Each structure stands twice: as C-alpha cells, then as structure tokens.
Amino acid sequence: MSKVPHPDETDVKELNLSIDLCLRIGEMLLSNGAGAADVTATMRAVAQHLGLRHHIDIDVTFTQVSMSYQYDPSEPTLVMIRQVYQRTIDYDDVTKVDHLVRDLLAGELDLYLARNRMATIVSVGPSTPRWAISVATGVTGASVGLFLGGDWLVVTVAFVAAVLIDRIQLVLAKQRLPNFYLQVVGGVVASLIAVAVAATPLDADPSLVVTANIIILLAGIGFMGALQDALSGFYLTGTARITEAMMATVGIVAGVSGGLSFGKLIGVDIGRYEPGLSGWQDIGVLVLGSALCAAAFAFSVYAPRRSLLPIAAIGGVAAAIYRLVVDTGLDRPWAAAGAALAIGLVAYAVAGRVRVPPLVVVVPAVVPLLPGLSIYRGLSLLTQEGASTSEGLLAMATAGSVALALASGVILGEFVAQPVKREARRLEQRLAGPRLVGVFRPRSRASERERRRRRRDEGSVVEEL
Incomplete structure (x- = not known):
C-alpha cells in the first residue's frame, strides 16, 4: 500500500525547492561581483514572490550564502x-x-520553470570562444x-604582453593557484617584457607597456562590490572583499617591483612615465x-554584445570629463570622482535600455580611469636610486585615493x-494628454504584456522591491 503524502510534506518540499532557487540565484550574483545588499534584496524578492513572506533570514558573507525560514513555530527551522x-x-x-x-516576479515563470532555467544558465558554458577573450584582453x-x-610600436607590444599575461594566468588558474600569485605573475611578465623592449634598439617607451598591463590587472579587482558592501552596512563581507582587493593589488605591486629590480640588476632602466597633460x-x-x-574589457568579461556600444560611449565621455576636470587644476582623485559620478548617473538608465544590470555597464566604463599610471610611477620612484621615497609613497597614496x-x-x-528615475516613472503614470517637452515617452498602443516587459527591462531587480 503506497503512502499518501501528508499536505505538510508537500509544502515542505516546495519550501526547500524555493529556498534552493533563492540560494542559487544569490550564489551566481555574489560570485560575479554583485554587492551583498543587491544579493540580499534579490533573494528576498524571489522568496516573497514564491510565498515565503514572513520569518525569512538571509545571510550573505564573502564565502557563503545562507537562508532560513520558520514556516511553523512548532517545527524545525x-x-x-x-x-x-x-x-x-x-x-x-x-x-x-x-x-x-524579473520574469519570475512578473508571473511569467513558476517555481519549476524558474529552476529549470536556472539549471540551464549554470550548466551551459560561455558562447564566446576563449581565444577571443584573450584577443579582447590584448585589445584592452x-x-x-x-x-x-603611445605610438604604434607601444600599442603592438602592449597587445602582445596583455595576451601573453592572459594565457599564462589561464594556465595557472587551472592549477588552482591563488589569485594573489596570478597577479604577481602578471606583474612580473609585464615588467619583464618592458625590460626586454628597453634592452633592444626599438624606439618604444617601455613604461607605457607596464602601465597598460597594470590597468588590465587592476580591472579584474572588485573595488565596486567591496565599497558597496562597506557603505551598505555589510561590514564583514565588505572587509573580506577589501582585503581580497588589497591582496590582489599588492600582488601586482610585488610582481612589477620584482621585474623592475631584475632590470636594474642587469643594467636595464625602463625609466618612469610622467603623466603630465x-x-x-x-x-x-x-x-x-x-x-x-x-x-574590449566588457567583451572579455562576456558582457552581452548589445551593451558594447553604450559602454564604449560612456567610457569615452567619462575619460573626457576626467580630462576636463584635471585641466581646471583639481587633483586627480576629484577628477576621478567626478567622472565616476557621471558614469553612475547615466549607467542606470542605459542599462535599462539595453536590458542588462547596471553592474555590467559600470565596471567596464570605469576601467580606463583605473590608477595604473600612479602605481607605476610610485614603484619606479621607490626602486630608483636617488629618487625621493616620499614622492613614491605619495604616488601610491594617490593611486589608492583614485x-x-x-x-x-x-x-x-x-x-x-x-x-530620480523611479519618481519620473510614477509622474509619467499620473500625467495624461500630449506632452510637448520632457523626458517622458508617450504611452504605447502595444499590448499590456509588451508594456509590462518594457517597464521590467527599464529597471533592476532592486527597483521592483
């Protein structure tokens, strides 16, 4: 005689499946650099939509995501x-x-369809071949x-060095080598290639080669998520991420410093780059x-192709803003803050237009502004005889400030x-009749489902809470 399942058993099964889906979503977002606050808000939104409305506890740390639900005070949590x-x-x-x-919150998916789709996302690898990622890194x-x-020769050498660093790091990563050592190796390779160029009669500035590859190595460090966690109250996760970022940066510094010291040992000086305008x-x-x-960096981290042109436009405009602010006489950290503020202001709207999370737009757009120049200048000052140690330390402090x-x-x-955008959308819903000026778009005659899809695509998951 088969056992008839108790209704509570069916409920607990669906609860377990719901919590598991929330955890898988949180794990995917956290491992790709999303802030702990965004991960928590997303998991809570999914849980509430699936019926877990009360007594939900979500804990996000640097290495794990946990979730608990008290469905009955008389039963175990x-x-x-x-x-x-x-x-x-x-x-x-x-x-x-x-x-x-977003499809789940809009009611277009149920629990089981969402789990199947999530399993497909996890199991299917990237559609872009790995060699193309190395080429994109070289273009960066x-x-x-x-x-x-730099001239064409510097551009060519920087391309070759970046591709070589990417391939070496890929091989080492397959050996489960910690990220710190990968950064050290990247810094060593970049500086040794510059030393090799300086030892030849080629008319190329090797310091630019080192600086270019320092920026590439910095691009993979999660500064955004670390500071976001610290500002949003997730101090434990923020501290862990800041520590990881500092260790990765120290690895770059150690690698480049070692390469420069080797060049000095064999009598090859690659000089230092003065960043004057x-x-x-x-x-x-x-x-x-x-x-x-x-x-190019956005392509190398598998950003959707439709977002590449907007990211390029934002990155170029931000660099122009940075240049204009520096020309006014303000310090570089203030110029970087002004350019980054502009990126943050427009990235939210642009991300909605191209149907990607703002994180996908923000991080690549910031890459050209990373302080590789200040790091290299500080290192070269610290390793050269007769150079001012205080100037080198000041350059390193400037890099941290930027x-x-x-x-x-x-x-x-x-x-x-x-x-601002949320209030604008609310105001648009209250207005009626023709609008001769303003940022609001007239209501479309499309179906209700199409209008709902557009509204979903314009905002992030956090906005829907």
Missing part, C-alpha cells in the same frame, strides 16, 4: 547554505539571472597604450582609446539615479 567557490566574472550569466528574476591593453600617448589636441585620442578600452574615488563616485551616482 529550514536552513540551507551554499558555498561560493569560484569568482570568475561572467556578465552574460549575470544578465540571464537578472532576466530570470593596446587601447590603454593608445590613450596614454600634453594639450587639447590629444583629447580625441583619449576618448577613442578609452571607449575602445571599455568595450581607486576609492572611482568606487564611491559610481555608487553615489547610482543612489541619485535610482530614486
């Missing part, structure tokens, strides 16, 4: 935990998960060399190189942009 093992950035997966959550390095003022005639090259750098300014500026822009 359901507690489930998922560990976060990998931290490889894949913005295509982040976008797919974001769309899954070449574009940095371009907007720093050369005039307005180069601003076109700056904008072009920054736009190409942002788009990185902090970039992250805080972007997050402030997001804080300002989200409520």
